[in-house]
Amino acid sequence: MIWTLITVALIIIGIMLLVVNNTCNNLLLFGLGVTSLGVGMIIGFIIGTIAIINLTAVDKSIYEAEMQYESLTKQLQTIDSEYEDVSKAEVIQKVYDWNTKVYKSKYWTESPWTNWLCSEKYSDSLKYIEMEEIHND
Structure with missing residues (x-):
């Protein structure tokens, strides 16, 4: 559960940073947003795959x-x-x-x-x- 919450938080933070970057056009915010979103999506994919494998059959x-x-x-x-x-x-x-x-x-x-x-x-x-x-x- 904690890994899932961390993943959701990373994705939300990444999206928020990218939205804020659209108004400020700050390279640092863009980099942090893309990194946070990317890491969140990778962890989410891994967690989803593990859950599907363990919960099916x-x-x-x-x-x-x-x-x-x-x-x-x-x-x-x-x-x-x-x-x-x-x-x-x-x-x-x-x-x-x-x-x-x-x-x-x-x-x-x-x-x-x-x-x-x-x-x-x-x-x-x-x-x-x-x-x-x-x-x-």
């Missing part, structure tokens, strides 16, 4: 994350059983990676700098995997 991303979550919980159940088909260290690393992904998603969704760029629906659908279920033998 959210349902697909939620479904894929749910499948990955289910797979990891099944692997955790498997290493607690008598079957040793799966390496415990590998499963622990995958669960750690998953929980890190969940943390990052929730962090960036709650940050006032980036919350408009992330899908809250996707972030809310992610669940941490408890690692307390793993027993050391």
